[in-house]
Amino acid sequence: MKIVHAASELYPYMKTGGLADAVGALVTTFAGNGHQVSAFLPGYRDALSHPAAAGAERKFKLKIEMGDQFVSGDVVAFSPQKNLTIYLICRDEYFDRKRPYGNGERDYEDNAERFIFFCKAVVETMRLADLGADIVHGHDWQAALLPLLLREAERRFGVTLAMKTVFTIHNIAYQGLFPAGSFAKTNLPDEMFTMDGLEYYGQVNFLKGGILFADRLTTVSPRYAKEIQSPEFGCGLEGVVQTRVDDLSGILNGIDTAVWNPATDPLIPSRYSAADLSGKLGCRRELLRQSGLDPAYTGPVFGMICRLTEQKGIDLLLANADFFKTRDCRLIVLGAGDKRMEQQLQKLAADAPAKVFVCSKLDEPMSHLIEAGGDFFVMPSLFEPCGLNQMYSQAYGTVPIVSRVGGLVDTVRDADEDREGGTGLMCEPNAASLRDALERALILYADKPRLAAVQRRGMARDFSWAASAAAYEALYQEAL
Numbered sequence: 457m458k459i460v461h462a463a464s465e466l467y468p469y470m471k472t473g474g475l476a477d478a479v480g481a482l483v484t485t486f487a488g489n490g491h492q493v494s495a496f497l498p499g500y501r502d503a504l505s506h507p508a509a510a511g512a513e514r515k516f517k518l519k520i521e522m523g524d525q526f527v528s529g530d531v532v533a534f535s536p537q538k539n540l541t542i543y544l545i546c547r548d549e550y551f552d553r554k555r556p557y558g559n560g561e562r563d564y565e566d567n568a569e570r571f572i573f574f575c576k577a578v579v580e581t582m583r584l585a586d587l588g589a590d591i592v593h594g595h596d597w598q599a600a601l602l603p604l605l606l607r608e609a610e611r612r613f614g615v616t617l618a619m620k621t622v623f624t625i626h627n628i629a630y631q632g633l634f635p636a637g638s639f640a641k642t643n644l645p646d647e648m649f650t651m652d653g654l655e656y657y658g659q660v661n662f663l664k665g666g667i668l669f670a671d672r673l674t675t676v677s678p679r680y681a682k683e684i685q686s687p688e689f690g691c692g693l694e695g696v697v698q699t700r701v702d703d704l705s706g707i708l709n710g711i712d713t714a715v716w717n718p719a720t721d722p723l724i725p726s727r728y729s730a731a732d733l734s735g736k737l738g739c740r741r742e743l744l745r746q747s748g749l750d751p752a753y754t755g756p757v758f759g760m761i762c763r764l765t766e767q768k769g770i771d772l773l774l775a776n777a778d779f780f781k782t783r784d785c786r787l788i789v790l791g792a793g794d795k796r797m798e799q800q801l802q803k804l805a806a807d808a809p810a811k812v813f814v815c816s817k818l819d820e821p822m823s824h825l826i827e828a829g830g831d832f833f834v835m836p837s838l839f840e841p842c843g844l845n846q847m848y849s850q851a852y853g854t855v856p857i858v859s860r861v862g863g864l865v866d867t868v869r870d871a872d873e874d875r876e877g878g879t880g881l882m883c884e885p886n887a888a889s890l891r892d893a894l895e896r897a898l899i900l901y902a903d904k905p906r907l908a909a910v911q912r913r914g915m916a917r918d919f920s921w922a923a924s925a926a927a928y929e930a931l932y933q934e935a936l
């Protein structure tokens with residue numbers, strides 16, 4: 457098949473979260489399976505300076521209609537592997553910035569314009585490059601206008617650019633909600649700015665466009681596909697999602713086992729496998745050392761890695777600060793984002809400097825070390841479309857402690873409830889239930905044979921992309 461993907465993040469060219477990993481793995485897997493794959497990403501500063509993009513040719517010049525004016529841009533194209541072409545949509549005014557969505561404090565003011573331009577440029581490049589796509593697959597609000605803009609361009613130019621469109625919701629909490637005035641820049645017909653279109657309580661909602669107009673709709677776990685039909689998790693779009701249930705499916709993300717495998721990981725000091733876990737000890741020592749904690753400590757080490765945002769349940773962790781201060785354990789948190797959460801975590805570390813370490817930055821090597829060197833991984837998300845770290849944790853023999861939401865339900869089984877098959881510990885997304893799970897972790901840690909059995913069962917699970925990619929392929933075929 458000829459498959460086009462478009463997203464605002466794509467590993468290894470731009471990543472702020474799981475979206476980049478998912479799209480990166482999908483495009484490389486499809487290309488490896490022999491499909492002709494084109495992947496579109498904004499030409500951010502970091503993406504353009506990636507070694508693979510350096511020296512790549514500027515292949516197309518663009519003139520994109522944005523409201524009542526035309527805006528220029530160009531397209532850098534390169535092929536990092538057979539069957540895969542990466543297209544970077546460039547316009548320095550929009551994308552030559554340090555970060556993709558905001559300055560760290562606030563979202564950029566011109567995000568509507570930036571991503572309308574991106575979607576339009578994808579459509580225009582598909583036309584110029586004559587890609588003749590079977591499937592155009594967009595991800596999240598930044599690419600959500602694609603199905604609409606594509607059909608509009610086809611109508612205008614009298615051509616077929618894509619047979620079918622697929623849209624994936626990686627997180628329904630991010631919708632691309634903008635003032636009504638932004639709609640003019642789409643140049644879509646006025647009847648698209650109604651309740652049955654992009655209008656959402658007087659504003660423009662990009663995500664709604666993807667949900668309503670893609671031929672097939674997916675989200676990143678079966679559980680989340682159900683959850684987003686409810687007011688509790690639908691973030692106001694549950695009614696819109698309900699209109700598409702017949703075309704909606706949940707396909708679990710996989711993990712990139714070339715990057716996340718303790719037997720081959722170059723970012724950890726000693727490698728190990730389920731057959732011989734001894735290398736994990738060296739990782740623990742190095743993790744404790746790098747965290748400024750006593751490397752000889754032998755009690756339970758809890759790790760956590762996440763964007764600091766309400767979703768990730770940082771407040772539930774903070775509500776259990778006394779657990780980490782008073783119980784015999786260590787806590788190592790890697791996370792950047794919300795300043796208030798950062799400060800409160802740093803305060804916890806300052807209150808218990810021999811027990812708690814908080815690292816407030818993006819640090820890929822450190823994230824591998826935490827997965828490898830920890831005993832438990834804490835992930836008490838309030839909602840979690842899929843989640844990756846609970847899968848990494850199981851692959852690294854680090855027992856995940858997760859809340860019963862979204863993809864966490866689809867990927868972890870509680871070891872106290874399922875004595876034969878459990879791979880983690882589960883709680884409800886509240887502080888008291890998390891406390892109970894943390895206490896159960898101490899009990900599990902004290903029972904070494906049982907702990908080892910839980911670890912090995914987690915390590916035996918197959919979270920590779922093969923299954924997920926096969927499910928998407930089947931979906932594409934069925935749509936076509």
Ligand code: ADP
Pocket residue numbers: 472473474475477761762763790791792817818819820823842843844845
């Ligand atoms: P989300 O996409 O909501 O952020 P996921 O669990 O799907 O959550 O993916 C998060 C990804 O980002 C994981 O690969 C995780 O290891 C990584 N990550 C998050 N915060 C950091 C950080 N501070 N340093 C390094 N990696 C991080």
